[in-house]
Amino acid sequence: MTEKHLKEGYYFWSGDVAAAEGAIAAGCRFYAGYPITPSSEIAEQMALRLPQVGGRFIEMEDEIGSIAAIIGASWTGERAMTATAGPGISLMNENIGLAVMTEVPIVVVNAMRGAPSTGLPTLIGQGDLMQARYGSHGSYEIISLYPNSIQETFDLMFDAFNLAEKYRVPVIYLLDGLLAHMYERVYVPPREEWEKRIVRRKRARKGQLPYEPDEDLVPPMPLIGEGFRIHATGLTHDERGYPNLTPQAQEKLIRRLNEKILRHEREIWKVEEFMTEDADVIVVSFGGESRAVKAAVKKARKEGIKAGMLRLITIWPFPWEYIRKYSADFIVAELNYGQIYHKVREYAETKVHKLNKMGGEIHTPDEVLKRIREVSGK
Amino acid sequence: MSIMEDLRREEEKLLRTERLPHVWCPGCGIGIVLNAFLRSVLRRNMDPNKLVVVSGIGCTGRAAGYVNVDSFHTTHGRAIPFAVGIKFARPDLNVVVFSGDGDLFAIGGNHFINAARRNHDLLIIAVNNFTYGMTGGQHGPTTPTGAYTTTTPYGNPDRPFNIPHLAISLGAPYVARWTTYHVNQLQNSIHKALGMKGFRVIEIISQCPTVYGRRNYMRSPLSMMEYFQKNSIVKNDATFEEMELTYNGKIVVGEFRSVEDIPTYEERYEDIIRRAQNEGGD
Numbered sequence: 299m300t301e302k303h304l305k306e307g308y309y310f311w312s313g314d315v316a317a318a319e320g321a322i323a324a325g326c327r328f329y330a331g332y333p334i335t336p337s338s339e340i341a342e343q344m345a346l347r348l349p350q351v352g353g354r355f356i357e358m359e360d361e362i363g364s365i366a367a368i369i370g371a372s373w374t375g376e377r378a379m380t381a382t383a384g385p386g387i388s389l390m391n392e393n394i395g396l397a398v399m400t401e402v403p404i405v406v407v408n409a410m411r412g413a414p415s416t417g418l419p420t421l422i423g424q425g426d427l428m429q430a431r432y433g434s435h436g437s438y439e440i441i442s443l444y445p446n447s448i449q450e451t452f453d454l455m456f457d458a459f460n461l462a463e464k465y466r467v468p469v470i471y472l473l474d475g476l477l478a479h480m481y482e483r484v485y486v487p488p489r490e491e492w493e494k495r496i497v498r499r500k501r502a503r504k505g506q507l508p509y510e511p512d513e514d515l516v517p518p519m520p521l522i523g524e525g526f527r528i529h530a531t532g533l534t535h536d537e538r539g540y541p542n543l544t545p546q547a548q549e550k551l552i553r554r555l556n557e558k559i560l561r562h563e564r565e566i567w568k569v570e571e572f573m574t575e576d577a578d579v580i581v582v583s584f585g586g587e588s589r590a591v592k593a594a595v596k597k598a599r600k601e602g603i604k605a606g607m608l609r610l611i612t613i614w615p616f617p618w619e620y621i622r623k624y625s626a627d628f629i630v631a632e633l634n635y636g637q638i639y640h641k642v643r644e645y646a647e648t649k650v651h652k653l654n655k656m657g658g659e660i661h662t663p664d665e666v667l668k669r670i671r672e673v674s675g676k
Numbered sequence: 677m678s679i680m681e682d683l684r685r686e687e688e689k690l691l692r693t694e695r696l697p698h699v700w701c702p703g704c705g706i707g708i709v710l711n712a713f714l715r716s717v718l719r720r721n722m723d724p725n726k727l728v729v730v731s732g733i734g735c736t737g738r739a740a741g742y743v744n745v746d747s748f749h750t751t752h753g754r755a756i757p758f759a760v761g762i763k764f765a766r767p768d769l770n771v772v773v774f775s776g777d778g779d780l781f782a783i784g785g786n787h788f789i790n791a792a793r794r795n796h797d798l799l800i801i802a803v804n805n806f807t808y809g810m811t812g813g814q815h816g817p818t819t820p821t822g823a824y825t826t827t828t829p830y831g832n833p834d835r836p837f838n839i840p841h842l843a844i845s846l847g848a849p850y851v852a853r854w855t856t857y858h859v860n861q862l863q864n865s866i867h868k869a870l871g872m873k874g875f876r877v878i879e880i881i882s883q884c885p886t887v888y889g890r891r892n893y894m895r896s897p898l899s900m901m902e903y904f905q906k907n908s909i910v911k912n913d914a915t916f917e918e919m920e921l922t923y924n925g926k927i928v929v930g931e932f933r934s935v936e937d938i939p940t941y942e943e944r945y946e947d948i949i950r951r952a953q954n955e956g957g958d
Contacts, residue, residue, distance in 0.1 A: 299953040328765050330757075349952035354764055354945060359790035363757035366750065366787075370730070370761025373748070374769075378761070396751050522746045522762060523769050525725040529692070529741060531749035540695060541741065541749075 302350040306488040313477035314381075316448045316484055317407055318343035320455030321379050323486070325496050326405070327353035328378040330367035332360050332386060335419040336478040337409040340381040361386035365393040365406065372402045373528070375499075375521045377459050381407035384426050385416065387433060387470075394468050395434030398555060400530040401509070401517065403462035403499060405455075407471045409478040410585075412657035422475035422586055423657035424633035430470040431614045437552060439559035441465065441566055442614040444472035446588045448482035454611070456495045461566060463499035465558055466516055472613065474633075476586030476660060502526060507537040515558035559615055568611035569620050573599060577606030579674045580626045581653075582642055584610045587660045591631050594666030603674045610638070621645040627673055631666055633657045649673075687714045690724060692744045699738050703897025705856035705882030706736050709803050712859060713774065714743070716866035728771045730759040732784060734810045735884075736776035736803040743774075753784030756791045759798050767797070767942040770870070777804040781837050782817040792846035792875045797940040799869050799876045802839065805884035813887030822923035824891040832923075840932045841919050843877040850876035851933040853919070856883060857904035858929060865931060874940050881927055892924065 304323060311319065318340045321329075329344040331337075341357065348355040354371075358364040361382050368378035382390065387408050397404050412418025413425045430442040441461050445451045451473065462469040486492070500518035502508060508528050511517045517537075520526035533541040534548045559566070570588075573595060574580055583591040588609045598605035608620055608628075621628070622645050630639040631653040643650045653669045655661055691714070700706050717727065724745045731740035733752035740747040750758045755775045763771040773780075780788050780802050791798065807825055808814045815825040818836045825832065843851045850869050854862040862880060869876040883889060883900035894900045904927065911918060912930040919928055 299950055301953060328761070330761060346952075349945075349949040352949060352953075354949075356760070356764055356941075356945075358757060358760075359786050362754060363760070363787050363790070366754040366757035367761030367764070369750075370748070370758040371765035372761075373746075374762060374765040376765045378765075392751055393754065522728055523726055523766055526746065527724075527744050528746045529749070530747075531741065532751060533749065540692075 301352055303489055304486050306486060309484045309486060310481055311448055311484050312339060312479055312481050313448050313451045313473055314339035314409070314479070315343050316451040317381065317455060317471070317473060318347065320452035321405065321459070322347055322351060322353070323452070323492050324377070324456045324459040326377045326379050326459060327351070328368060328371040328376040329353070329380065330356045330358050330364040330371070331380045332358055332364050332382065334383045334386050336411055336475045337381040337383050337407060337473070339478070340407060361389040362393065365390040365404070368404050369393060369397050369402050372404050373522045373530070377463070379405040379407065381409070383409050383411050383419070384413045384423070387426060387429060391433040395436060395438070396532045397468045398434065398438045398440065399532050401466035401519070403466055404468045405458045405462055405471055406468055407473060409473040409475060411475045418658050420475060421658045422633060422660060424474060424585060424587065425637070425657060426472070427613060427634070427637045430472060437556065439556045440470060440614055441467055441559065441612070442470040442472060443568070443611060444585045444613050445477065445611065446585055446609065448477070448480065449484050451477060452484050452486070456492070457568070460497040464497055464516070465562065466499065466519060467559060472585065474586045480586070508539045509535065510537045511554060511558070515554050515561060563615040566612055566615060567617040567620070569617050570607070570609035570611060571620070572607040572609065574606035574608055574624060574626070576604055577624070577626045578604040579670050580606045580608050580624055580628050581666060581670065582608050582610065582628055582630045582638065583632070584613060584638070587631055587633055590660050590663050591666050593663035594670060597663060597667050598670045601676070603670060603676050605670050605674070613638070616641050618645040622647070627651065629653050629669055629673055631661055633660065683715070683718070686718050687711070690714045690717060690744050692742055695742055698742055700735060701886040703883065703885045704735070705805065705884070706739065706803055708856040708859060709801065709862070709880050709882060710739055710742065712863040713801060713866055715863050716870055719867050720870050722770060722870070726769050728759070728762055728769050730755045730762070730771065730773050732775040732779035734776040734779045734808065735805070736774065737779055739774045753779055753782070753787065755779065756784060756787040756798070756800070760791055760796050763797055764942060764945070771797070772799045772801060774801045775803070777802060777806070777818040778808045778816040781839065785817070789846060792843060792848045792877070794941040795847065795849070795874050795938055797873050797875070797942050800878070801866070802877060802879045803882045804839065804879055805882045805888060807884055807888040809884050809887050813891065818921070820921055820923040825888070836921055838916065838920050839877070839879045841916050844933050847938070848877050848933065849874040849935040849938045852931045853879040853881070853929050855881040855904035855908055855927060855929060857901055857908065872936065874938050
């Protein structure tokens with residue numbers, strides 16, 4: 299038996315395939331999932347490829363079982379992932395909370411489609427941004443990333459797994475119906491090179507308590523089967539992992555779960571600033587939608603309008619400093635009734651405008667351009 | 677030092693004694709089941725560092741909190757898929773799901789059915805106390821028809837699962853039922869199942885005098901145990917009808933199925949890895 303790894307070269311992939319291959323390159327060796335449009339091709343690629351590299355794929359009975367299985371697998375030290383779309387995320391949210399509370403690194407892909415409910419299964423939506431942040435019950439911080447090209451879908455998977463492992467937190471990897479099914483050329487570097495990008499989780503030392511944090515507020519993780527006699531519970535717990543149902547234990551634990559992310563937000567933030575330096579109008583955008591926004595910004599510049607684009611690659615924790623630093627007016631272009639608009643308003647000291655479509659298709663560059671003209675008064 | 681004293685010392689090594697006293701009510705049967713499990717583990721001479729216990733939510737779900745091995749108290753109904761993830765990722769570990777009837781068969785029923793169908797290599801210890809104890813005694817998927825609970829004040833119109841029959845119909849290689857009265861049989865059964873492979877199911881009828889018995893003419897722990905003693909019949913070749921549980925009726929117990937050598941999901945997947953790596957070029 300020999301493992302079959304990706305070779306250096308150019309590939310023509312859909313976003314789903316790039317997400318799967320990016321995950322495998324980033325060290326993912328365990329996938330449990332349940333098919334759902336437009337993410338099903340991730341499962342198909344994982345079923346084909348994981349056993350080729352000694353990994354394991356299982357198609358579970360539903361999304362709840364899928365996420366429970368990857369949380370269990372992650373405790374054995376595997377980099378574990380599942381992929382789904384909005385309806386599946388809705389089912390997974392309780393266990394996303396379990397992973398937050400018990401600090402288990404996992405990557406959950408959500409290929410967003412038109413929603414609520416069954417919505418537009420095959421078409422793009424961006425309605426799950428707040429759900430990524432607030433989907434499970436309780437007050438917690440989470441990490442969410444969102445690429446905008448097939449190359450970036452591959453590359454950003456390294457960040458997704460590295461951040462999950464570094465901070466012992468679920469990472470919601472957002473895709474959308476456009477990215478999931480769009481094909482583009484992807485460059486895959488030699489294996490030696492990509493393997494250098496992998497950051498492994500901190501492993502607990504012998505005798506260390508399972509929830510005793512280091513100075514960075516993240517407890518090194520013990521693994522199953524190594525004599526740690528781990529106990530983990532979704533109940534409020536102490537450093538030993540034992541239930542401690544007091545306001546004091548709750549205060550200590552929940553503050554740390556939030557602060558371990560917020561204290562490192564600048565390391566987690568990733569944005570693309572395109573022609574923003576001298577801009578009078580900045581369009582905030584993300585995912586598939588940002589492709590049209592960039593084209594519109596270029597057109598606006600040709601017309602003499604000082605437009606720019608701020609593309610959020612990290613959605614959560616929200617990269618607020620990039621809003622605060624500009625004195626331009628903002629347009630938030632998104633495929634929902636207005637979600638990130640409210641976050642931008644929270645931090646902008648200037649005017650913030652909406653540009654919304656309810657999903658199904660992205661804005662055309664001309665629609666974005668029209669809004670830029672209106673806002674700039676030209 | 678007596679033999680029992682030695683056994684107690686050995687057992688205590690498998691308990692997180694600093695967490696005692698436990699949350700279970702006086703007279704509860706879950707401790708009897710946990711005791712039988714720990715003694716079976718000792719008899720098997722199992723490496724505690726390679727043993728994993730996974731529980732869901734509820735009274736029995738608290739068992740994971742007391743065993744001194746890698747142990748996980750998960751979300752309601754999800755102990756089985758959580759355990760599937762552990763076992764599939766690390767097939768060398770012994771993974772035991774220790775949970776209650778509501779957790780495993782109502783909210784977690786779909787996971788039970790599908791994990792049994794796939795024949796994951798898991799031992800399922802299913803404590804059936806006829807009720808949702810932790811929430812105060814509502815009726816559940818195993819409450820006998822006619823029984824009184826806080827949500828069946830006029831008697832239960834619902835009908836209960838026939839758990840052994842369900843497990844057998846799904847091809848589970850080992851299926852047994854005992855009550856907390858049958859401590860030795862239960863211990864032997866767990867001991868045997870720990871030495872087998874595949875999806876092994878042991879249902880244990882257990883007393884909940886606090887919220888179930890007192891509403892159903894069995895106010896004390898002893899009266900529930902007497903019911904188990906007087907009404908249990910051992911019948912290993914029981915039929916579907918015989919395995920059905922009725923309100924304060926007969927309880928047919930026994931080892932209903934014990935089959936070796938059915939390949940587990942984990943074993944079948946090893947073959948998938950071989951095929952994926954041997955087939956074609958690269």
